[in-house]
Amino acid sequence: MRVKSIVNLSHNFYHSASSFSTDSLPNPKISPRTSIAAIFKSFKRKLAAGRLPSTPRSFKSSAETCAALLRRCSCSPRLLAGLALHGHAVKRGISSDRSVFTKLLSMYGECGHRDDRDRIFAEFAGSDIFSCNFMMADFARSGDIDAACSLFDKMPCRNVISWTIIVDELMKRGRISDAVEYFEGCPCHTVVSFTAMINGFSRNGMIFDGLLLFRGMIRIGLMPNEVTFTCVIAGCGGSGEFGLAMSVVGMIVKTSFDQNLSVCNSLITLYIRMGDAGMARKVFDEMPERDVVSWTALLDLCFESGDLKEARRVFEDMPVRNEVSWSTMIARYSQSGEDLEALRLFNLMLQHDSKPNVSSFACVISASSSLENLMHGAGVHSHVIKFGYEHDVFVASSLIYMYSKCKKSDDARQIFDSLLIKNIVCWNSMVGGYSYDGKMEEAMHLFKQLVRKNASSWNAMISGFVHNELYGNALEIFDAMLGSGEAPNRMTLSSVLMACANLPSLERGRNLxxxxxxLGISNEVIIGTALIDMYAKSGDIGSARRAFSMMPEKNEVSWTTMVRGLADSGLAEESLALFDDMRRENVIPSESVFLSILFACSHRRLVQKGFHYFDSMERVYGIAPKERHYTAMVDLLSRAGLLREAEEFISKMPVAPESSTWAALLSGCVTHGNGEIGERAAKMVMELEKEKTGGYVLLSNMYASAGRWRDVAEVRRLMREAGLKKGGGCSWIQIRAAFHAFYSWDSNHPRALEIYDVLELLVPEMGTFYDADTY
DNA sequence: GTAGGGTTAG
Structure with a gap:
């Protein structure tokens, strides 16, 4: 109310010069410790003592003082002081002084009173190019590019700065053709307007257009400055145009800009992206001066070289840190799998009074998502609220993802619903969140409401179905995606290939x-790896091998997938040989590749070799064997008939045996006919797995093969009493688009009678088969 | 101490 009345009145004051005193304002209760309060008090004292010049002669110095004070009011927003100054300016007739007026605009804007600011602008602005540019820049900064453009169009005269503001903002929003149109309309260019345009191109992935303009600028005689060079180097580095970057580096050296701070900073990052750690380090070492950006770039260099310890040392020795350096540490530790340390760093950041920004929050929320620890995640959420970022779409999307990963998609939904402005990323996060939490119906419901879907929206659904092992649905929604005209990308294809790998549908896999x-993505690691998996699981190990050998670049997952594919296809020797190749190539084995290796050894009864690999896990690679590895070892011993050793191995395990550990032993006992150990093992299986049939079936098989029919009947009785029924084994074939599944003596197929007739013709002994599995 | 272009993270 107060603000409005002053603004409404101010116009009249300006013209009628009626009496208005700062004393008529409520006395602002400002802490005397703050400098602005002190200045304001001194100003009021001077005013009261009549020491401030008020005659037309000293108009200028009065305006200067007022502008300087107003500036303080917008730097650390002080509305009351600002209002008083506005009143004073009106009274003295200096409120239309150019410097006072722009400061007033800024003060109202910074204090959150944009309506009032816009009103005084409308009343006073007239044709002043300065205040128009100021307002245009502010409209643009706050996202209202249309308001900025309409002001631009209304301005009676403009300068190159007016054009640059518009061009830069249009480029930042990706409106390239509009930006070009405005740029071409500008009658006189400067190095700044060119740089804005060049950088706009490069940020929109059009580095060649940027470089053409760069050349054009030099041709018309405009010399690039340090900002131009910084933008061009960053653009070349970001788009991987290293050859072009090097020719620009030549120019930089010739013009001695290689001594410039920002140019050097961008050069460090360029060399890191080129993979030339030596040159990156050399630039850093030879810089005449360094700032926080240089040190943060060096930090990044350490992480890129995989040297966490050195990074930590650099970080601790850095003369200055800012929120970017903290975010770098948090993000990189999280990427290295050190999520707990990332969270610790975030807390340290708060203790150091560094104010987290959107990116710091995005990093630390992502770290708590990886940990899937609700306590940590909710702790970070409380800081989000404390710092007022809960309505930021970027932060909210990360929170939605974090809660969903912690299986709290209802809490995620609350955040989603609380957002007044939602972008597509929030929608996709929520769809993905439901998928991750196994709530595919809710995911689908939300997905259907999403009017403007992008590739990520479709990917969220597809990978959700895959994650929940609903592979058929994944393929269905993929078909719908193709039907909608949305182009699939690498994420889509890798998910769909994963679905195919788990369905008996090799033909579909080949099409993919x-x-x-x-799409030109077959050479990418993630796609190559998905292809290996799909072919291996579909039984086409030859194509899997080809896909593997054709990959130009392989990572640890690609190797692991191929080793596992071979092992699962019964090619144990080849699998072990590939594992040795993998180690020769210095690829660090994961715990999952060891599982495949132990499986391969087990199938070939390679007991010694198995123990060799098992021992090397901890000794050589520092990987503590998990339950699954111990189970694999019990399986290895049991299959080889070393049942007593297997039982002893279980008793010495440092982790608690799972039901499958005992099942492996029991299975060995069935094969090798050891009833004594078998009974003990069966008892353990049934105890650990009360609702499942595996233990009963194995035990009954063991009795059956020993001819102990009375015991077989007893086990069946026990099973019935427990209310358990064994599910039959199932085979299926695909004919065109349809799957046909068959159980033992299954009569559900519509053409069952014909099938069995044909079968009996082909395999006469089929008719004599007795179904031993039917209880 | 009146308005425009930038480097480091995500």
């Missing part, structure tokens, strides 16, 4: 392989 070739 062709699609990856068409």
């Amino acid at each position: 392989h062709a699609k990856t070739l068409k």
